[in-house]
Structure formats: C-alpha cells, structure tokens
Amino acid sequence: MGVDSGLPDFRGREGFWRAYPALRQQGLSFEDMANPARFAEHPELAWGFYGHRLKLYRETVPHEGFAILRRWADRMSRGAFVFTSNVDGQFQNARFPENRVHECHGSIHALQCLNVCSSDTWLAEEFHPLVNEKTSELVSPMPRCPRCGALARPNILMFGDWAWIDVPYEKQRERLEAWIATVQRLVVVELGAGKTLPTVRRFSERNARQRLIRINPREPNTNPLHGVGFEGGAATTLKLLDLARG
Numbered sequence: 001m002g003v004d005s006g007l008p009d010f011r012g013r014e015g016f017w018r019a020y021p022a023l024r025q026q027g028l029s030f031e032d033m034a035n036p037a038r039f040a041e042h043p044e045l046a047w048g049f050y051g052h053r054l055k056l057y058r059e060t061v062p063h064e065g066f067a068i069l070r071r072w073a074d075r076m077s078r079g080a081f082v083f084t085s086n087v088d089g090q091f092q093n094a095r096f097p098e099n100r101v102h103e104c105h106g107s108i109h110a111l112q113c114l115n116v117c118s119s120d121t122w123l124a125e126e127f128h129p130l131v132n133e134k135t136s137e138l139v140s141p142m143p144r145c146p147r148c149g150a151l152a153r154p155n156i157l158m159f160g161d162w163a164w165i166d167v168p169y170e171k172q173r174e175r176l177e178a179w180i181a182t183v184q185r186l187v188v189v190e191l192g193a194g195k196t197l198p199t200v201r202r203f204s205e206r207n208a209r210q211r212l213i214r215i216n217p218r219e220p221n222t223n224p225l226h227g228v229g230f231e232g233g234a235a236t237t238l239k240l241l242d243l244a245r246g
Helices: 012-019 021-025 037-041 043-059 064-075 167-180 199-208 234-244
Strands: 082-084 101-103 106-113 121-123 152-156 188-191 212-216 227-231
Touching: 012 021, 037 043, 043 106, 043 152, 064 188, 064 234, 082 199, 101 167, 188 199, 199 212, 212 234
Parallel strands: 082 101, 188 212, 212 227
Antiparallel strands: 106 121, 106 152
C-alpha cells in the first residue's frame, strides 16, 4: 500500500539496498537492521535507518487509493476498520480514525525504552532525526527514555524481538474484535499482503468468509472459498474497481 505513495519496497535484498546503498556496502540486510540487537551494537546506525524512515513517512502524502477506501467505508452502515502490518502511519495520515486502526506490528511514530524499564510508550513527535546519507548513521541526538534515561527504540515488532511493548496494540486489537462482532457481512479488502510474513493474509482468510478482495502485484492467488484476487498495485487497482462500481 505504501509503495504506491513512493515509499521504499523492502521485499528482497535488492529493494532494501536500493533504498539504503550505504548498508549494502556493509553487507547488511533488512533483517539485520530490523533487529533490536542492532540498537545495542551500533545505535547510530540503527537509528540512522529508523530515523530516515521516520522522516520519510512523516513527509509522504498518502496516494488516492486511501481516499477511495475511505469513501467506500463511509457508505457502509458499520464503516470500516483497518488491520495493517505497516508501521508508517499512512492510514492515520489519510484521515482514517485512530480508533479504527489496528497496527499489528506497531508504529514508527511511537517510542519505547530499549531496556524496557516500564511498559510505557510515547509519541516520537519531539524526535527530529538528521541522518548522514553516505553512512546511514544518525548525526543528531538519539531519543532517550524519559523514565530511566536509557536509549529509546521504535515501538515496532522486529525480528527476534522479545522486548516489544504491545500494550497499545492489544487495545487496538480489542477494539477491532468488538467491531467485527457487530458486522453481519464483513468484506475484507487486502492490499499487498505477502506470504513471507503472512500475518495479514491469515487475518483476511480467517475473517473474509468468501468475501475477500485480494489485490497484490506478485501473489494475487486466492482460494475460491475465500474470494477473488486481482494482480496489480494498490492505487491503480483500487481506482479501476472504484470506476467499475460507478
């Protein structure tokens, strides 16, 4: 979904390295960087990667597909609820209500203590990262935990991550489940969810009950018991479907 707004596609090493050539020179993959151990081993590099992403996501304007989904939701008696593995906050930027979004992998716009001195999380609004593009290292001050002063990290579920604070997202999940219980004929529009980390696919297939619309440029196949698949990008396919429905 975010790629069509101009955000980097981290699928595969080549996509990641195109976005961060300095990390290619060091032989580092997305999995290497999206690991909490990187903050302990090389915090300037870890925050250079996440700081660059935070700044990029703040500056990115959501594409037209978000507005199309919102218009569809406005016509539904129960509206819509967003279930997303994206951490970029683009749905909120596109004016989807905060209480109708479940970010199952967390949000880059929130921080937590690296040492988990408490279960607190806080917004990253006061953190304005400056990154050396040649080295991908943060050159501005790193964020600190307001409680204990330890290094802060993004409140995002990473690889090998046993210290992620999921309290805010458990509350989101509870709201999502309560909403689903009120909907008689749930339709799931799934956008760009792959098989490598199938969290979103599993959610879609568990809840769609033959009313799944799967939009995917690489893996659009779906079991007929679940619904239909369309091969294509999110923005373009949503526009075509919106035109087709008049």
